[in-house]
Amino acid sequence: MNRVLITASELAESLQGQDPPRVLDCRARLGDNTAGHRLWEAGHVPGSLHLDLDRDLAAEPGEGGRHPLPSPDAFAATLQRLGISPSVPVVVLDDMGGQLAAARAWWMLSVWAGHPDVRVLDGGLHAWQEEGGELGLGQEPLPEPSQWQPAFDGSTRLDADEVFSGRELKVDARSQERFRGEAEPIDAVAGHIPGAVCRPSAANLTEAGRFKAAEALDAELPHGEAIVAYCGSGVTACHNILAYAIAGRPLPRLYPGSWSEWIRDPSRPVARATDRD
Known part of the structure; x- marks a missing residue:
């Protein structure tokens, strides 16, 4: 890229x-x-x-x-x-x-x-x-x-049904507290998509607010054969996708609806507390 x-x-x-x-x-x-x-x-x-x-x-x-x-x-x-x-x-x-x-x-x-x-x-x-x-x-x-x-390019994104049935590693860009379900200041339900891992978007930045070096991002970003990025509403998830681009890694696909859409269907599972289920 x-x-x-x-x-x-x-x-x-x-x-x-x-x-x-x-x-x-x-x-x-x-x-x-x-x-x-x-x-x-x-x-x-x-x-x-x-x-x-x-x-x-x-x-x-x-x-x-x-x-x-x-x-x-x-x-x-x-x-x-x-x-x-x-x-x-x-x-x-x-x-x-x-x-x-x-x-x-x-x-x-x-x-x-x-x-x-x-x-x-x-x-x-x-x-x-x-x-x-x-x-x-x-x-x-x-x-x-x-x-x-x-x-x-519609292949760069997934909808909720594809996330629900897919095997991609789900990477959540929200804070650890929101991911674990300990705090939820915005959405009606706390927690995360089962099987997801948490990579807060803020972790991509140095204390000065610049992106970390490509080598550091490559070492820190979650690995998976296929990855889908999500967050609360599909905004900060793009920050993680950008970090993958800086690191020179294949780009995750975006789940635009993210958590705020996921929880609208009560049949979709919700996980809490652990970093990965």
Whole structure:
């Protein structure tokens, strides 16, 4: 896979080049679907556009969970509105080390939609500011719309029935406390999918909020012949998929509905307490 991270200094240099990337600010706050846009308006990488977790990167919550994937047509329309095509390099960022929701945007653009050049700003907006990057304020003009019609790859994801009946190793990106069922601040049922292992997405990052080195991630990430990544609602699971890409490992498939969809059917089993059942 092509390189998936970009440093703040590399981004600054590329923005001054002949083929500058389209920068998408994916900052979000769970439980407040207006926070991301407010944060972007208050200060962002100059020229960057806001990509909203709830409006652009997800469909309405419901039977498919809290952040089900939008339809291919809806996401294609979003990409066209932002002037994105395979010839336009893309950089995505947030302020949570990629967890909310740059990794989700990377997965949807690169893995699902097949865009050939999408990178995540390592360290996000904090890294940009630490490098002395200026911040833009308020609105930014939209580029000319594109006509791109992505060929979405359905094999990169699984639905609940496939997860229920499949033999893939299930890797849960939530915290250990939520995985074990000791705490559940968001969803109605605590616990995890039986047979899963816990790899909190935060464990992919250093204390400085950058991704760990490829060698460290390769040593730490769970191994399996086939892996499915999930979390609470299919957002931080993409952070684990990104970590596998950085490590140079085959990419897990995403279960977009994740725990918030799994628990909607009382016939699906729930496990608690242990790291693996």
